[in-house]
Amino acid sequence: MLFKLWRWIFLFSTGLTILTLVACLPDIRSPSDESIKVPTPKASPITNAEESEQDAESLEAIKSPSPDIQQEADSPPTEGEGEGIETSPTTDMPIGEATDTIAIEYRVVFVEEDDVLNIRNGPGVEFDIVGEIRPGTRGVKITGEGQVEIDSLWVPVEYEEVSGWVNSRFLTELISREDFCNDEDVEKLVDAAFEALVNEDGDEFSQLVAEGRSLRFRRHWWNPEVIFNKDEVASLFESEESYSWGIADGSGDPIEGTFSEVILPLLERNLKAHSERGCDEILHGGTAGLVQLPTSYEGTNYYSFFRPAGPDEFELDWGTWVMGVEFWQGQPYLSYMVHYEWEI
Incomplete structure (x- = not known):
């Protein structure tokens, strides 16, 4: 009898424990995906004015680097690079009026x-x-x-x-190719230089060179340049001074002589008789050699005068003159002359 009583007590206790566990099950179950989701607050609409403020703040942050990167931002430009062109804020100033805030590069x-x-x-x-x-x-x-x-x-x-x-x-x-090739003053300068060379008019030719600057001539683009000041340009066609113009292609023989002896015949043959002109492009015929500006002339603007080989000539018997033009104080001036021909 005592044994039966303990068995019923045991069964009753076990059942009560099971009921208690079932009742508490929702509180101890593993968290679901819903329990770890973080609701995203609804963003309020941003007006155009607010967008502008945010853009301005972002731009200001870019303009003002933190102290940690200030030293890198202030480091000098890499070799061959410089500062950009300075421009003034937009104004209602008439076009063409000069200002102190615009700097030429x-x-x-x-x-x-x-x-x-x-x-x-x-x-x-x-x-x-x-x-x-x-x-x-x-x-x-x-x-x-x-x-x-x-x-x-x-x-x-x-x-x-x-x-x-x-x-x-x-x-x-510096001037862009588009602006250069569409500049009427440049065309007038090139035409005037052509006429002065054809007419062997040193005085007129010298007026196309800027005061205090110089005119450079090269027999070949790879040969050394011969530099003339403004007064020397005026007397080029009469001068009896002999110059070293470099060496001949192929033989390597030295080229020496006066302007009239060395350069003038090439001007008469290839410049005077040219039939094609190119702007910032070296027009030329076939050749085994390179056709390019001297390295130190890169970045300058020019016109080329190309004489193709005639119908009764060998196809490689062509010639080109390149006439360099530079801008100084807003005006175009003659800068250099380089001769090209077929090379070995």
Whole structure:
């Protein structure tokens, strides 16, 4: 009898425990996916004004790098690069009116790859060198009026954090090909230069060269240049001074003689008799050699005068003259002449 009583007590306790566990089951079950979802708050609509403020804040953040990256942002440009063109805010100023806030971008030209343009602390080679600029570099700023020293115009400049003076013969204003090829003043200059060369008019020819600058001639693009100042250009056709124009293609023999002996015959044959012109493009015939501007002339603008071989001539008997034009103080001037022909 006692045994039966304990058995019923045991069964009753077991049942009560099972009921208790079943009642508590929802509180101890494993969490479902719904229990770990985080509701996303509904975003309020953003007005155009708010968008503008956000864009401005983002732009300001880009303009103002954090102290951790300020040193990298302030590091100087890489070799051959410069600062961009400075522009003024949009105004209602009439087109063509000059302002002090618009700066012209200048590029270093006519400096060989293994050389540099020296910045000096005064207008002339007798002054100390305070900096240097690599060939082809852009972003040089002229900061004031120039000064003529020994037939060269020296100008005050700023480049990166260096200020000083450079010979302006090694700077040129940058202009796009489209603007250059559509510039009526450039066309007039090129036509005037052509007429002066055909007529052997040194005085007229010299008027096309900027004051304090120079005119360069090359018998071949790869031969050394011969440089003439404005006064020398005026007397080119009469001068009896002999120059070294480099070496002949193939034989390697030296080419020496006066302008009239070496250059004038090529002008008469290939420039005067040209039938095609190209703008910022070197028109030419077949050749085994390269046809390109001298490396130190890269970035300049030019016209080419191409004389194809005649019907009774060998097809490689062609000739081309390239006439370089540079802008200085907003005006185009004659800068260089380079001759091309078939090469071995």
